[in-house]
Amino acid sequence: MTHILIVEDDVEAALTMQKGLKEQGFDSTVTHDGEAGLKALRGGGFDVVVLDRMMPGLDGVSMLEIARSEGMDIPVLFLSALGELEDRVYGLKAGADDYLVKPYALVELVARVEALLRRKDTGAVESVLRVGELEMNLITRVVKRGTTEIDLQPREFQLLEFLMRHVGQSVTRTMLLEKVWAYHFDPQTNVIDVHISRLRAKLDKGFDKPMLHTVRGEGYQLKA
Amino acid sequence: MPFRIPNFRNLSLSGRASGSENRSPLFGMRLSANVFRQTPFRLTLMFITVYSFVAVLIFAYIYIASSSETKAVSDAQVKSRIDYLEEVYREQGEAAVLETLVEEDITEWFFIKNIYDDQGRVLAQNRRAMTEVTPRVFNHIRERIKTLPDARAPFQINYRLTDPAGQRKAYAYRGQVLTLRPGLNLYVGMDTSWSEKGFDMGFKALWGGGVLVIVLGLFAGMIINNEVSRSVQGLMQVFDAVKEGDLKARAKLRHSGDEFDALAQRVNETLDRMEKTMGNLKYAGDAIAHDLRTPLSRLRSKLEVSLYDVEKDPSQAPDVIEKALAETDQLLRTFQTVFSMSRLQAAGQAPDQKPFDATALAMDMCELFEILAEDKGLEFTSEIDKGVTAFGNRDFLAQALANLLDNAIKYTQTGGITLRLRVNSRQEVEFSVTDTGQGVPEADRARITQRFVRLENSRSLPGVGLGLSMVEAVAVAHRGRLTIDEGPGVYKDQGPGLRTALVLPPYGG
Known part of the structure; x- marks a missing residue:
């Protein structure tokens, strides 16, 4: 079972997070400061770390720098209430793999944790992605559902590729804007929804079983 | 340094200090012990001390230099007299020297x-010696001679006498003694009191x-002080x-154009700025509180009813719960936007700016929003x-840009949206969004960039009225600007539309 280390000084927030992750099937251990987090991390047995940036004593950035300098390459998701661009850049420079701004939706946290776990175990370069009857050839850029070829715009192709690489996981609007369009901002509107519904129309039209689902809250999920 | 001399009508030299202690600059309350601790007065004292010291040094130098000159001159003069009289004695004998000594001409008036x-x-003496050398003085001269190591060395005598008119008079002679033969001594002294008198006068x-x-100096020091x-004190x-919290306090300007006036002016300008900023913050705080209160109480009553x-x-x-979550998200988003804006405004400029491909940005925005419009x-x-590059x-x-496009799409019912990117004639990078919606009356255009301002016809649409405020904050943080103009005009049931432009300064690359 996947084991997550949560380093968060706000006890209540940490417990809520632990409960939420448990619901999604992730076990977690909570520590409340950088020193304890580092100690737990040195003990090993974790698959991903959710690390709060601002903590009394050893803060998240310093703790991460120490961990990285000791050669620990465990994926780390940074949490911060700051949320501005320079803070994110700073966090990523310190060695974080992803960055999430408080307040966040639980689904967003889970989605990002899943993405980090995924990153950890896929090292191989694939040329064909398959999800159920959906097949994407990354070289010829042909997408088929069953025998039906689906004609996609370049961005729709990238969108679907991302969803296929995170099959079975929830991905949020912010994640999509960040990973597919490479922008970090709050689109404020349903602009991502419109793109998804376009893709969904092409993907699920004429098929009984929909593959692209809307997740209650604020995300999407591709299911086989 | 242009010290300002105060209006002398304010100087009260008499004890007229009552009732207007603040306006009596010289002898009022200010002249207390702490005047010595005040900088201008201390500087004055320092200058006076330095001046006195230098003056004493100069005077001492002059005194020493000129008194040694006086000595040298008088010694030479005395010696020439003695030499002459000795010659007379050697060549013409005792009687001749006594006679010569007595019958001198007027040029010898300076000598005894x-x-x-x-x-x-006394065997013989000249006229001046007769009047100015009393027996007592003469004895004094003789006593002095005995103390000299070298009988021919020049020496100085000073004494005071009461003259026949009854006035005390100071005498100063510098002279020498020559023994012509045992029992025949010649003394010649030169009056040096003129030099002493000169010094006396100079000294006085x-x-x-x-x-x-x-x-x-003290007087001026006190005035300046x-x-x-x-x-x-006005500034303090x-x-x-x-410090006590009255941000409306301002220094009085005297319009004299001096440094204090300039300083007071700066202080006032700074306070104006601070007051405005505080006002903005308070306004933003109030606005957030107001804006959060409404949806929060709505959320609360909805939850209450939902519970039943x-x-x-x-x-x-x-x-x-899902609806409640959606409302909470909206609140958080509002909060986040205001927070971002405040950080931008506080920093004065956007972080992490670098050259970027503006053409690509515009195309990406097109691609994102095109289907929303469609x-x-x-x-x-x-x-x-x-190939347009911008810095930011x-x-x-x-x-x-997303905010501008989102607004345009939201407020346009028929017609279309156009996104343009160009380098204008001033080499500025200009992104503009034109729509064919109802537009914004000119009178409201300045207002709509303010936080939480929403026009009447937009109240039914989602949003909190932060979009354009954010755009403006971003523009300013890039030393650019947001301009809002009328769109393409009225056509059938459309228009006149709105044209918003985000203009960035020229990229010098």
Whole structure:
């Protein structure tokens, strides 16, 4: 079972997070400061770390720098209430793999944790992605559902590729804007929804079983 | 340094200090012990001390230099007399020298001369010696001679006598003694009191002048001190008031154009700025509080009502919670936007700015928003110049453009949206969004960039009224600007539309 280390000084927030992750099937251990987090991390047995940036004593950035300098390459998701661009850049420079701004939706946290776990175990370069009857050839850029070829715009192709690489996981609007369009901002509107519904129309039209689902809250999920 | 001389009408030299202690700059309350601790007065004292020291040094130098000159001159003069008289004695004998000594011409008025025997009896003396050398003085001269190591060495004698008119008079002679033969001694002394008198006068002038300088200096010091402390105290009162929380306190300007006035002006300008900023913050705080209060109380009452519904029909629970979540998200988003804006405004400029491909940004925005417009049945067109580079923070600018495009789509019912990117005639990078919606009346255009301002016809649409405020904050943080103009005009049931432009300064690359 996947084991997550949560380093968060706000006890209540940490417990809520632990409960939420448990619901999604992730076990977690909570520590409340950088020193304890580092100690737990040195003990090993974790698959991903959710690390709060601002903590009394050893803060998240310093703790991460120490961990990285000791050669620990465990994926780390940074949490911060700051949320501005320079803070994110700073966090990523310190060695974080992803960055999430408080307040966040639980689904967003889970989605990002899943993405980090995924990153950890896929090292191989694939040329064909398959999800159920959906097949994407990354070289010829042909997408088929069953025998039906689906004609996609370049961005729709990238969108679907991302969803296929995170099959079975929830991905949020912010994640999509960040990973597919490479922008970090709050689109404020349903602009991502419109793109998804376009893709969904092409993907699920004429098929009984929909593959692209809307997740209650604020995300999407591709299911086989 | 242009010290400001105060209005002398304010100087009260008499004891007229009552009732207007603040306006009596010289002898009012200010002249207390702490005047010595005030900088201008201390500087004055320092200058007076330095001046006095230098004056004394100069005078001492002159005194030493000229008194040694006086000695040299008088010694030479005395020696020439003695030599002459000795020659007379050697060539013409004792009687001749006695006669010569007595019958001298008027040029010898500066000298006393006498010849005396070993018992101290005067054998001959000139006229001046007769009047100015009393037996007592003469004895004094003889006593002095005995103390000299070298009998021919020059020596100085000073004495005072009461003259026949009854006035005390100071005498100073410098002279020498020559023994012509045992029992025949010649003394010649030269009056050096003129030199002493000159020094006396110089000394008196210096003292008098010095005292005058010191008195005037102190006087000026106090005036300057009062002038400065009045200005400084005015400023200190302002700072005290501000410290106590009165941001409206301002220093009084005297329009004299001096440094204190300039300083007071800066202080006032700074306070104006602070007051405005505080006002903005307070306004933003109030606005957030107001804006959060409404949805929060709505959320609360909805949850309250939902609780009854859920008790009756538990299957409704997910729906209720989902709606509550959506409302909470909206609140958080509002909060986040205001927070971002405040950080931008506080920093004064957007972080992490670098050259970026403006053409690509415009194309990405097109691609993102085109289908949103099409979904609403609007035509989306773009005119994007190729190869435009701009300098800035790409994500903040994307946010700003997204807000402009989102607004345009939201407020346009029929017609279309156009996104343009061009380098204008001033080499500025100009992103503009034109729509064919109802537009914004000119009178409201300045207002709509303010936080939480929403026009009447937009109240039914989602949003909180932060979009354009954010765009403006982003523009300013890039030393650019947001302009809002009328769109393409009225056509059938459309228009006149709105044209918003985000203009960035020229990229010099």
